[in-house]
Amino acid sequence: xxxxDKTNLHYKQYNIHEVEFNCYFDNLNTLLNIEQxxxxxxxxxxxxxxxxxxxxxxxxxxxxxxxxxxxxxxxTFKSANFIEYHYKNTxxxxxxxYLFRAKETVNDYILIRDKNTVLLIFKKNNLNTLxxxxxxxxxxxxxxxxxxxxxxxxSAIEFKGSGIIITGDSGAxxxxxxxxxxxxxxxxxxxxDRVIITKSNELIIKQFPLPIRLGLGTAKQYNELIKAxxxxxxxxxxxxxxxxxxxxxxxxxxxxxxxxxxxxxxxxLFNSNFKDTAKLxxxxxxxxxxxxxxxxxxxxxxDKKKEYLNNGCFTPxxxxxxxDWVENLEYDFVTLKENSNxxxxxxxxxxxxxxxxxxxxxxxxDLINNIEKELEIYAVKK
Numbered sequence: 101x102x103x104x105d106k107t108n109l110h111y112k113q114y115n116i117h118e119v120e121f122n123c124y125f126d127n128l129n130t131l132l133n134i135e136q137x138x139x140x141x142x143x144x145x146x147x148x149x150x151x152x153x154x155x156x157x158x159x160x161x162x163x164x165x166x167x168x169x170x171x172x173x174x175x176t177f178k179s180a181n182f183i184e185y186h187y188k189n190t191x192x193x194x195x196x197x198y199l200f201r202a203k204e205t206v207n208d209y210i211l212i213r214d215k216n217t218v219l220l221i222f223k224k225n226n227l228n229t230l231x232x233x234x235x236x237x238x239x240x241x242x243x244x245x246x247x248x249x250x251x252x253x254x255s256a257i258e259f260k261g262s263g264i265i266i267t268g269d270s271g272a273x274x275x276x277x278x279x280x281x282x283x284x285x286x287x288x289x290x291x292x293d294r295v296i297i298t299k300s301n302e303l304i305i306k307q308f309p310l311p312i313r314l315g316l317g318t319a320k321q322y323n324e325l326i327k328a329x330x331x332x333x334x335x336x337x338x339x340x341x342x343x344x345x346x347x348x349x350x351x352x353x354x355x356x357x358x359x360x361x362x363x364x365x366x367x368x369l370f371n372s373n374f375k376d377t378a379k380l381x382x383x384x385x386x387x388x389x390x391x392x393x394x395x396x397x398x399x400x401x402x403d404k405k406k407e408y409l410n411n412g413c414f415t416p417x418x419x420x421x422x423x424d425w426v427e428n429l430e431y432d433f434v435t436l437k438e439n440s441n442x443x444x445x446x447x448x449x450x451x452x453x454x455x456x457x458x459x460x461x462x463x464x465x466d467l468i469n470n471i472e473k474e475l476e477i478y479a480v481k482k
Contacts, residue, residue, distance in 0.1 A: 129229065174186055178419065188425070209222045209231060255267075262478075272387055279314065395467060409448065
């Protein structure tokens, strides 16, 4: 059993979708950084309680490192730019503890999972403030999937009292469309790029704590972003220069990175509400066309609806999450797939699903008005 003196650690409790995280950190800024990504409310949880401890301690790091008798290199996460690896301690001197080391990252750390306690140990002055949030996401996702909720590749808002997800392939315009709504209407922001969908009496969208990543074309449409003096996250230097029209070396211009904002920062910049749940009513499949001002709404066949939703559903297969490590799935592939299919069938049956073709030059006001009309039509039919 892990025994860590928590007396001098900073403490916060975060309840995220029925998972209670009791956080004990020696670095207060790292602890408060979590609040940039979640909708902080004093809600009671009933699903799971996790003690998450994050400390910088050279001696403890060294002590645990010496317990790594035999390790197995496992790929845990894949993005467009890199594959993340951890080293799993397959033979430990500690019984029933799971130890991992991320020694190939810039910030080497050790993670120990012992029942409902997770300990993160960094060397002094080697702390990565984003790692604790990363661990929270892993535990949250698998915990909700174990509750038969599903993970979707989508952005989400609440508009006119209706929850809307915008799902499609990367580059289809999900984040751009979501940003247009949040910046130009009374839409509330829920999530970007990933959401949780659950079915009880109704279909519910749940926020998932990820940053908003905006391309240069979308970011430059909004003075709120251009005139911002400082951002919460470290930004790609080429993006910051291009955003503010500062000189930039020509070879780098075509490879400008994304502007990354925390959910709370994004909501505050556009004076939008930040919500953690909404009732799902409308599903938009976006298709953005460059240098075009057209707007076209297309009704889809049942087969096309199913195809798009199956492509957007990342339970049980999420190509970016390569293996379970901090939190394990309790159900097999077949069980999870059958449940995903049932929820997708409910989405097709109970939600309005449309394909929206729009251009980078389209009138944002017309876009919003068109979607409002679709919600009105849906309400009348229901």
